[in-house]
Amino acid sequence: MSFQDKTIECSDCGNTFTFSAEEQEQFQSRGYTNEPKRCPECRQARKSERYGNSGNSYGNSSNYTPSREMFPATCAECGKDTQVPFEPRQGRPVYCSDCYRKVRVSR
Ligand SMILES: [Zn+2]
Numbered sequence: 001m002s003f004q005d006k007t008i009e010c011s012d013c014g015n016t017f018t019f020s021a022e023e024q025e026q027f028q029s030r031g032y033t034n035e036p037k038r039c040p041e042c043r044q045a046r047k048s049e050r051y052g053n054s055g056n057s058y059g060n061s062s063n064y065t066p067s068r069e070m071f072p073a074t075c076a077e078c079g080k081d082t083q084v085p086f087e088p089r090q091g092r093p094v095y096c097s098d099c100y101r102k103v104r105v106s107r
């Protein structure tokens with residue numbers, strides 16, 4: 001199957017941009033199935049926004065405002081109250097971020 005250049009309207013700025021056959025091929029080889037929704041400029045802007053102010057984001061979760069709902073949980077390792085971005089299931093241990101790191105490493 002061959003690719004053809006496509007014109008896509010950016011969902012951020014409304015400008016149209018070309019999603020070239022070459023890019024489509026790259027996209028597919030990386031396993032992406034969705035077309036990009038933003039023009040290269042907006043993508044770049046978002047990227048630098050994300051990398052620009054967070055630096056080393058892990059361990060500094062207080063500044064981080066997730067849009068996802070957080071669920072209260074008790075760490076199975078140290079018993080501390082914590083919050084997890086998914087609903088804790090019965091029978092599945094939940095760890096605070098510190099213990100989660102430890103548990104993951106020791107596995
Ligand atoms: Zn744009």
Ligand SMILES: [Zn+2]
Pocket residue numbers: 075076077078079080095096097098099100
């Ligand atoms: Zn813990």
